[in-house]
Amino acid sequence: MKRHTISILVNNQPGVLQRVAGLFGRRGFNIESITVGTSEEPGLSRMVIVTTGDEKTIEQVGKQLYKLIDVIKVVDLSANPMVARELALIKVHAEPAARPEILGVVETFRASVVDIGASTMIVQAVGDTEKIDAIIELLKPYGIRELSRTGVTAMTRGSMK
Amino acid sequence: MNTQPAALRSKSELIEKWSKPEVITGSEMLLRSLLLEGVECVFGYPGGAVLYIYDAMYGFTDFHHVLTRHEQGAIHAADGYARATGKVGVCIATSGPGATNLVTGIATAYMDSVPLVVITGNVVQSAIGTDAFQEADIIGITMPITKHSYLVRKAEDIPRIIHEAFHIASTGRRGPVLIDIPKDVSAEKALFKPATEVNLRGYNPTVMPNKLQVDKLLKAIAEAKRPVVLAGGGVVYSGAHEELLKFIETTQIPITTTLLGLGGFPSGHELWMGMPGMHGTYTANKAIQGSDLLINIGARFDDRVTMKLQGFAPNAKVAHIDIDPAEIGKNVPTDIPIVGDVKTVLEILNREAKRTDADEWRAQIAAWKREVPLRYEDSDTELKPQWVIEMIYETTKGEAIVTTDVGQHQMWAAQFYKFSKPRSWITSGGLGTMGFGFPSAIGAQMAFPDRTVVSINGDGGMQMCAQELAVCAINNIPVKVAIINNQVLGMVRQWQEIIYDNRYSHIDLAGSPDFVKLAEAYGVRGFRATNKEEARAAWEKALAHDGPAVVEFVVSKHENVYPMVTQGNTIDDMILGDA
Numbered sequence: 001m002k003r004h005t006i007s008i009l010v011n012n013q014p015g016v017l018q019r020v021a022g023l024f025g026r027r028g029f030n031i032e033s034i035t036v037g038t039s040e041e042p043g044l045s046r047m048v049i050v051t052t053g054d055e056k057t058i059e060q061v062g063k064q065l066y067k068l069i070d071v072i073k074v075v076d077l078s079a080n081p082m083v084a085r086e087l088a089l090i091k092v093h094a095e096p097a098a099r100p101e102i103l104g105v106v107e108t109f110r111a112s113v114v115d116i117g118a119s120t121m122i123v124q125a126v127g128d129t130e131k132i133d134a135i136i137e138l139l140k141p142y143g144i145r146e147l148s149r150t151g152v153t154a155m156t157r158g159s160m161k
Numbered sequence: 162m163n164t165q166p167a168a169l170r171s172k173s174e175l176i177e178k179w180s181k182p183e184v185i186t187g188s189e190m191l192l193r194s195l196l197l198e199g200v201e202c203v204f205g206y207p208g209g210a211v212l213y214i215y216d217a218m219y220g221f222t223d224f225h226h227v228l229t230r231h232e233q234g235a236i237h238a239a240d241g242y243a244r245a246t247g248k249v250g251v252c253i254a255t256s257g258p259g260a261t262n263l264v265t266g267i268a269t270a271y272m273d274s275v276p277l278v279v280i281t282g283n284v285v286q287s288a289i290g291t292d293a294f295q296e297a298d299i300i301g302i303t304m305p306i307t308k309h310s311y312l313v314r315k316a317e318d319i320p321r322i323i324h325e326a327f328h329i330a331s332t333g334r335r336g337p338v339l340i341d342i343p344k345d346v347s348a349e350k351a352l353f354k355p356a357t358e359v360n361l362r363g364y365n366p367t368v369m370p371n372k373l374q375v376d377k378l379l380k381a382i383a384e385a386k387r388p389v390v391l392a393g394g395g396v397v398y399s400g401a402h403e404e405l406l407k408f409i410e411t412t413q414i415p416i417t418t419t420l421l422g423l424g425g426f427p428s429g430h431e432l433w434m435g436m437p438g439m440h441g442t443y444t445a446n447k448a449i450q451g452s453d454l455l456i457n458i459g460a461r462f463d464d465r466v467t468m469k470l471q472g473f474a475p476n477a478k479v480a481h482i483d484i485d486p487a488e489i490g491k492n493v494p495t496d497i498p499i500v501g502d503v504k505t506v507l508e509i510l511n512r513e514a515k516r517t518d519a520d521e522w523r524a525q526i527a528a529w530k531r532e533v534p535l536r537y538e539d540s541d542t543e544l545k546p547q548w549v550i551e552m553i554y555e556t557t558k559g560e561a562i563v564t565t566d567v568g569q570h571q572m573w574a575a576q577f578y579k580f581s582k583p584r585s586w587i588t589s590g591g592l593g594t595m596g597f598g599f600p601s602a603i604g605a606q607m608a609f610p611d612r613t614v615v616s617i618n619g620d621g622g623m624q625m626c627a628q629e630l631a632v633c634a635i636n637n638i639p640v641k642v643a644i645i646n647n648q649v650l651g652m653v654r655q656w657q658e659i660i661y662d663n664r665y666s667h668i669d670l671a672g673s674p675d676f677v678k679l680a681e682a683y684g685v686r687g688f689r690a691t692n693k694e695e696a697r698a699a700w701e702k703a704l705a706h707d708g709p710a711v712v713e714f715v716v717s718k719h720e721n722v723y724p725m726v727t728q729g730n731t732i733d734d735m736i737l738g739d740a
Contacts, residue, residue, distance in 0.1 A: 011363060014312070019304060026305050056490070063487035069309040069329060072363045 001052045003032070005084055005154050008047040008065060009039060009073040016070045020047060023068065029053065029061050033086070033151030044072060048153045050129075077154050084154035087124065088132045089114075093143030094121040102142055109135045120145055128152075172197055176355050187316030187347045188217035191280070194323035197355055200224050200251055202242060202607050204235040208255025209295060210282030213347040227607060227636065230628040232259050234600040236266025237626065240275050241601030244587045245562055246608045247400065249276045249330050256283045257295030260341075261302065265594055268306040270337040272591025273421060274398060276330040277337035278323070279307075285345040286314070300341050308336030316349035324356035333366030334485040335398055366484060370501035370509065377497050378456070378480050379513055385454035385478075387522045388414045391437060391466075394421030394590070395459015395483060395503045397583040402426065404507035405458065412517050415526045417445035419460045420590045424580035434526065435535065438466040439726050440572045443533035446724070446732040448526055449474050457481040459503040462492040463591065472731040482506050533737070535576050543717040544692055546570060546645045550577040552697055553615060553643060556704060561613040562587065562605045566598030566622030569651035572722040574617050596625030602640045603632055613641065613704065620646040620673050630683035633709035641703050642711040644676050647718045655721045659736070660728075680711035688712045 010016045017036060024031050032050040039046040051061065058076060065074045077084070094102050094116075102121060106113055111125035125135050129152060136147065170178070175197055185193075191214060195203070202225040207215040218226055229235040232254040239250030250270075254263050260281040270277045284293040300310050309329050311322045319342075326338040382388065396405050396418075402425050409416050409432055417437045418426050426433055435442035437449055449455060455477040460466065462481075467473045470492060480497035481489045489498040499506055537547040550573050553561075559579055564587040565571040571588055580586050587605055589597040602616035623644050633640055650668040657665050680687030686706050688699035696714055703710035723738030 015300065015304075018301065022304050060487065060491065067308075067485070067487055069361060069364045 001054060003050060003052050003078070004058050005077045005082065005152060006049045006051060006061065007075045007077050007154065008049065008071060010045050010047060011070040011072065012038070012043055012045045013070050016045070017047070019068050019070060020049075020065065023064055024049070024051070024061075027060070027064055029057065033149075035151045035153045037153070048077075048151075050152050075156075077156055080160060081157045082154050083157060084128050084152050085126055086129060086132055086150050086152045087126050088136070088147065088149045090123040090125065090136060090139055090144060091120050091146040092123060092139045093119060093145055095119055098142055102139070105135065105138045111135060170196075172199065176357070179353065179355055183353050184350050185353050186213060186217065187313075187319050187342065187349050187351070188213040190316060190319040190351070190353050191323065191342070191347070192217055192221065192223070193353065194320045194356070195251065196223055197320075198249065198323065198327045200249075202227065203251045203253060204229055204238040204242070204604065205253030206232050206235055206255070206259060208259045208282065210256035210259075210284060210344045211253060211347070213344065214253065214280075214282065214342070225607070227603070227632060229600065230631050231626065232262035233266055233596060234603070234626050234629040234632070236263045236277070236279065237269070237594075237597050237600035238604035238607070238629075239277055240266060240270050240597070241564060241587050241604030242608045243270075243275050243277060243604070244601070245584055245605035247398070247584065249278055249327050250604065251278050251280070253280045254282070255295065256281060256299070257297045259295075260299035261297055264302060264306070265592075265596075267303050267337050267339065269589050269592045269594040269597060271306040271308070273589065274335045274394060275337065276335040278326050278330055279337055279339045281339065281341050282347065283312075283341050283343045286343045287345075289343065300339065303339050306337070307339045308334075310339040311341065313340060313342045313346050315351070316346050317351040319346075320354060320356040325359055325361060328359045329361070329364060333364070367486070367500045368502040368505055370482070370499045370506045374497055374499045375506070375509055378499065379510065381454050381478055381480060381497060382412060382414075382456075382514060382517060385517055386519055387452045388412070388454040388456065388517050388519060389448050389452040389477075390414050390416040390456045390458060391419065391449065391460050392416060392422045392425055392458045393419040393460025394425075396422055396425035399459065399484070399503040400583070401459070401504035401507050402583045404504055404511060407511050408507050408514060411511065412514050413519070413523065414456070414517055415448055415523060417441070417448065419463070419466055420575055420588065422460060423575060424583045424586045427581040428579040429581060431527070432523075434530065436575055438463075438732060439468060440576070440722050440724065441466075441726075441732065442535055443724055443735060443737065444526060444529040446726070446735060447529055449477075450731065450733040451525075452477045454478050454480070457483070458507070459483060461488045464492070467492060467732070468726050469729055469731045537720075540717070541693075544690065544696055544714055546647065546714070546716045546720055547573050547577050548693065549643070549645060549696060549714045549716065550574050550617070552700065553617070554578045556697070556700055557613050557615060561585070561615045562602075562609060564588065564598050564602040564605060564614070564616045566618040567593045567595045568619045568622065569647075569655065569720070569722050570617055570619045570645040572652075573645075595622040598622055599640075599642060600626050600629045602642070603629060603638055606638050606640050614639075615641045615643060617643045617645065619651060620644055620648060620670055620676075621650050623676070624673065627679065630680060630685050630709070630711070634684040637708050639706075639708050639710075642709070643700070644711065644713045645716055646673070646676065646713050647716050647720065648673070649718055651720070652722070655725075658721070659725070676711060676713040686710040689715065691715045
């Protein structure tokens with residue numbers, strides 16, 4: 001079962017997210033993460049869905065998606081070299097004494113601190129899924145109060161579309 | 162019965178007529194747009210959210226509106242109309258319960274790829290999302306069972322949306338499209354501009370096949386020693402029956418047609434093996450299992466055809482021709498995938514296909530057909546359902562449009578009524594919807610007022626939409642309804658007998674009405690028959706009657722449909738029953 005990152009160009013119509021998500025649900029395809037936003041073309045949105053499945057399943061995912069009238073293009077990004085990134089906001093317990101150590105972790109991961117409270121800091125990290133997983137692991141001992149991840153957005157490298 | 166709309170005009174005439182810019186209501190736009198699509202007949206049921214639409218239809222005679230007695234009746238009738246004609250069936254219902262009553266019918270059409278445009282009203286836009294009276298999110302509810310759907314936000318969008326909806330419903334793999342119109346939109350006035358173009362970037366069905374794959378198939382045909390064609394509903398829907406006949410005559414490949422493919426190939430033909438699958442013929446199932454090349458033409462390898470997938474056509478190279486790429490490789494691994502319109506693909510194949518070198522195979526198949534034909538034990542004391550079907554076949558000379566409900570009678574009709582023309586057989590295959598048989602016949606009869614339309618039902622399914630007898634009576638729609646009454650839910654009884662060790666749980670339909678009296682209560686002629694003599698006499702009277710008629714055939718309770726492949730087994734593992 002391989003992980004696949006699929007990019008779906010859709011008409012920016014009400015209900016389009018429901019159509020795509022519903023299709024995954026009823027056909028038993030898994031969604032690990034989903035991100036949606038505008039694309040380079042007015043009126044079109046791009047969804048990036050991370051899913052797992054064997055070759056046959058991924059082929060069905062693509063074919064079934066194309067049956068939706070609002071789906072314009074489906075690309076399995078992970079079939080080629082790609083850049084995949086997600087953003088995480090991590091609110092970590094940080095008494096003043098612990099802050100230098102936490103800042104050490106933040107620096108190592110080229111993350112940043114975007115808010116400081118009386119006893120907390122919000123760390124913002126950007127990277128691929130593995131990097132985010134790693135910084136979360138390292139911040140856990142200090143006490144993670146709240147965690148919010150965007151899910152992966154991605155595109156292929158170079159001039160391929 | 163008068164089914165000719167008062168003023169049926171061509172599209173160009175209508176566009177000419179409405180060329181002057183005019184401000185009209187969304188409801189009037191809807192009616193005009195339907196006329197532009199050539200709609201002659203609409204099935205519907207009014208209610209609060211569609212009052213403006215029905216108000217626009219007051220005194221309107223440009224197309225027929227058939228008022229059914231339940232929304233389910235309306236959508237099954239529209240479905241029957243679509244299957245009989247190949248045109249788009251149209252139905253209208255109000256919001257909330259009106260719309261949800263359509264759900265089974267939408268799913269029925271979706272599973273069998275039937276083109277429908279389903280129009281529902283909704284509450285006014287400002288009330289959407291407030292749990293308003295008779296509000297239901299019908300778009301959300303039907304998303305998994307529609308090809309596409311629209312929530313109309315502005316009256317001016319109606320012409321474009323209707324035009325797109327008809328295009329989507331009737332091209333590619335056909336299917337139902339739902340259009341939800343809030344009440345304020347049907348009331349809103351706007352400038353009417355007929356829609357003439359379709360611009361859908363994400364929708365472009367592949368019609369022309371890939372030449373490489375076609376050549377691969379031609380090569381496989383030339384090499385095959387034991388080829389079989391499995392033809393499905395796609396042949397009927399793409400109007401490819403003549404091309405299929407030519408293909409089979411040229412290649413001399415034995416052919417089996419699925420439940421929805423019946424009528425797509427003349428059943429009297431010596432190369433026809435009958436239906437495959439769970440209640441398929443011995444020959445068709447043996448042939449698929451023994452084949453070295455299986456050519457699927459417009460069928461979707463449904464589980465009732467393949468039964469246990471592992472071990473299905475174990476020695477065959479599989480070719481699959483389908484308009485829907487998602488069907489290819491979905492259930493059965495496919496060696497030669499051909500995406501395209503069945504008729505177009507067959508035309509191309511017919512240019513080069515040659516007779517197969519398979520005389521031995523054809524002899525084997527002829528022997529199977531001779532040795533293990535479809536059969537049943539007839540009786541002189543009891544009326545046998547299979548005999549009733551054969552009698553209906555004879556008395557209608559095989560030329561009726563036959564609709565069925567779901568269950569044993571459906572399988573017997575599929576087995577014993579020998580279809581030779583496409584669109585003469587209307588049955589709910591994929592969803593297996595009880596209650597479909599009778600209202601779908603009303604739709605077929607509206608489309609073909611001069612043909613004999615026979616609706617074969619069980620005593621169970623007939624009671625799921627019996628109220629539509631009123632529609633036949635009031636409009637004099639001369640459907641001939643056969644009720645094969647075995648006083649039980651026969652197919653369930655059969656499974657309980659064979660698989661559940663004779664534990665008959667909740668299948669007894671004692672308490673059913675006197676069907677003759679029921680018919681007469683609605684003003685429809687009713688007959689009952691308990692033996693062959695009565696059966697033939699009653700049926701002939703019904704056929705001769707100038708109007709709708711119901712004939713109840715009281716048949717043996719314990720009859721089973723054979724052959725039967727039980728679940729978990731491969732299709733050559735058949736219970737042949739009796740004889």
